[in-house]
Amino acid sequence: MPAQIARTLRMQRHGAADPTHRVEYGPDDGPVRAVWRTALTPRGPGTLRVRVPAGGEVELTAWGPGAAWLLEQGPALLGAHDDLAGFAELAASHPLLAEAHRRRPEFRLSRCGQVLQSLIPSILEQKVTTTSAHDAWRRLVHRYGTPAPGPESMPRGLRIPPTPRAWMLIPSWEWRRAEVDGKRAETVIRACQRSAAIERLAALPVEEAAARLQTIQGIGPWTAAETLQRSHGAADLVSVGDLHLPRLICGILGTPGDRRYDDAKMMALLEPFAPHRQRAVRLLLQRR
Secondary structure, X not given: OHHHHHHHHHHHOOOOOOOOEEEXXXXXXXXXXXXXXXXXXXXXXEEEEXXXXXXXXXXXXXXOOOHHHHXXXXXHHOOOOOOOOOHHHHHOOOHHHHHHHHHOOOOOOOOOOOHHHHHHHHHHOOOOOHHHHHHHHHHHHHHHOEEOOOOOOOOOOOEEOOOHHHXXXXXXXXXXXXXXXXXXXXXXXXXXXXXXXXXXXXXOOHHHHXXXXXXXXXXXXXXXXXXXXXXXXXXXXXXXXXXXXXXXXXXXXXXXXXXXXXXXXXXXXXXXHOOOHHHHHHHHHHOO
């Protein structure tokens, strides 16, 4: 169970050194003990610890002004509200997906309920390597975030993400030092200027939230999908426009020996699994 919690929450993490997310292991890199997550909630900064005592049930503990909000959101974060209706029947239609589902029937999509905190790292990930984007997120959160509230025993280095105002006040040379080009920096700033409206998207259906996000210059289908997969647990919203995803999915689901791949072919191969196309993608990639 602790390992499954870590896997469920992994989609909310932006790199192994993400200062807003830590996995706590036992001695000598033993089994997972707890997962820690920080957030700037509508009620203020907060830190959440998720752990499963030996033989016990999931235990959620939170600190800071945003503690109550994090505890309320906790079940959704852990996938308790994820709707798998009809997926088993769809998965059974393809042997590889059926096997992935058989091996991990407990797999759930996480929903954090925070659109801006999901959007900013997605913007940083636009058209660059994952390593570069994760390094930028780590550097900027360390420099412009704030220390996370919590007990002395919590992992060192946990930080609360910067406020929208703090993101907007980052000087141009600090963006360059973090290897974030002007286009992405300007998109982050535009998003933060509309932070209140963006956070209200958490209450909207995925399709409407995606459409509204894309009215902001610099945010397209890929960024909207990457954001809403985390904030809404969007089970059917695939990251169209990804550099590597079509090659991977077409390689798994396509005809053996056919090396052609693009977004159109990927979406055609995933169409039989609607309205669970993104769930299918994540399960298929986890089997690799």
